[in-house]
Amino acid sequence: MSETLVLGIGNLLWADEGFGVRTVERFNQLYHVPPEVRLMDGGTQGIYLVQYIMQARRLIIFDAIDYGLAPGSMKLVRDREVPCFMGAKKMSLHQTGFQETLATAELLGSYPQEILLIGVQPEELEDYGGGLTPTVEAQVERAIEVACETLADWGHEVVARGPAMGVAPLSPDGLGLVG
């Protein structure tokens, strides 16, 4: 069981919809995390992520969220409030949004004790094949800082990668082989 899961979700193909995945990738490039913390590119796997949610005691999620705020606005949402903010868009496996995935984990009887959603208001979603807009890109490092502070509060030691430290591939130990 991983103590803490840091999950980036979204679809890289749709511009700012890729914020979550880009952020967790960047996090992995910048920081080394202890073994009890798992970084994961959750992509658009939707309901198939349920097993990882169920195994996490604490969960941080990076995602593009339609808060109805100005583009690029970052907003943090915690615990019971999280599902309320994740139902608006349908970006994942066969219409199963991440809200449903969280709910399913709960229905299956295992739910993280603490959840932090680090969400950024997207500017552009319809630019198929486009990257992050500069407005949203500008929030990637800030989102990572927030995650680092939270991990420290939770007692995890996160270390900046020095020039000599190689970057480990994200989730190297075989998706599908845990549990």
Added chain:
Amino acid sequence: MSTTPNGFTLDNSGRRLVVDPVTRIEGHLRCEVNVDENGVIRNAVSSGTMWRGLEVILKGRDPRDAWAFTQRICGVCTGTHALTSVRAVENALGITIPKNANIIRNLMQLTLYAHDHLVHFYHLHALDWVDVVSALSADPRKTSELAQSISKWPKSSPGYFADLQARVKKFVESGQLGPFKNGYWGSPAYKLPPEANLMAVAHYLEALDFQKEIVKIHAVFGGKNPHPNWLVGGMACAINLDGDGANGAVNIERLALVGSIIDRTIEFIDQVYVPDLQAIASFYKDWTYGGGISSQNLLSYGDVPGVANDYSASSLLLPRGAIVGGDLSTIHEVDLTDMEQIKEHVTHSWYKYPNGEDGLHPWAGVTEPHFELGPKTVGDKKRIEALDEEGKYSYIKAPRWRGHAMEVGPLARYVIGYAQGNPEFKEPTDKLLRDLGLPLEALFTTLGRTAARGLEASWAAHKMRWCYDELIANLKAGDSATANPAKWEPETWPKECRGVGFTEAPRGALGHWIVVKDGKIDNYQAVVPTTWNASPRDAAGNIGAYEAALLNTPMADPEQPLEILRTLHSFDPCLACSTHVMAPDGGELTQIRIR
């Protein structure tokens, strides 16, 4: 009113309904229907609204890499495109694979069947038949009696169902339906008693918990899932029975894990999936819609070669052939290399052919997008309110076998196997029909399609055990080869060659055609199962499987398109199909109702 060459009467004078998804992944399916004053569907239009374009991406690339690209066509049937691709390349270059590689590929393909069919039934299709909200009024004791009367599955006590019911109830009362949000709960089209609904909801959750076990087999042999690793010439996994596994080779411990997962998969499918299917079907015996062209034209390429490198019909464990005009006494031979058999048409598709050809065999295939809307389109290209099916209306091409629109998928495989008198397919089908008191014709319906998939899941799970035993026996005999590198280097390849690879993906016949020139891909064409089933009309006006299957279906409430979803989902579309109904003015007609 008009009648198509394949015998369907179309009438587009009634009210037009649009079912359009809001998904951003595998692809987009849009469906438009006209309903008459009684709410019966009289015209149906199936449109793929997103261009795949992978054929263009692959041009000029190394054929040994093609599997990794094509696998990304879909995040659900993942490995099946890769398998088809490596077979196409091997066929083109004359590469044979070791026996172990054939067995492992079969095992991975069968694993996909078990996983895909199970997830499809419970998580993508069951809620078209099961009313979650009705489950809240079930008597847990009677639910337990029902469950125990149909299966020996141990999770069936009154307490188990009462506990689950309480959890679901808490969800519904809190206003967050979670995974059950997208349903037309309370619709009169739902026919199950509350107890059957509660049992199915319990198994929905159990299946979700169990499915993650099945795909571990892909991770053992392919390194990860989704998108496991494949290899032209065999499989990328080394086998070292005595190793400790630290070096990444598949060892005896990993193989034991695979064996245990197979046992549990057989148990779950035979004790949960198949009994549920039968129980649910028994309440929908009157719902005989959705057959479409299945009683006429069916096609299967066959798959699961029992003998390595032998892709002839006699080697394939899944049947190969074509049925035309409903004549079950004649199984036509299918040849994917015959330029006259399979052709893709683009009269109604958003593509154009250089010389305006009517149809092209995939080896000569061209993927050149050409978006234009017919003159009767309502709206504009930024916001299409209603498509004009007399013009071009889909990014899906229209493949035809000797000019015929064909249905592919589990039902096609089962009917062809049945017609061939193969007991592996005939006996379970006869038993299911007998138990339900239904005639053979009942197969040619939406429910028949769903039932064939369930029977096939069981078939696949048992065949996994067979493959596993074969693998262990071959390894114990001292053969541990998994790859043949003899023709790995491009210098060993012919200057110009072409090949075809095929599989039966869980949702139907899948073919990749490749032309290799000077070591690079010169042309690559994938004709996927959903291209067959969701195809638009062809030049002659023949309608495809989806469109035909929707015709003449009465809708209990046209604003709750449950019947449309039920039938489209029964094909296991490789495109998400959402539950939003848009009115012709673009406004949303229907919100999910909880009663």
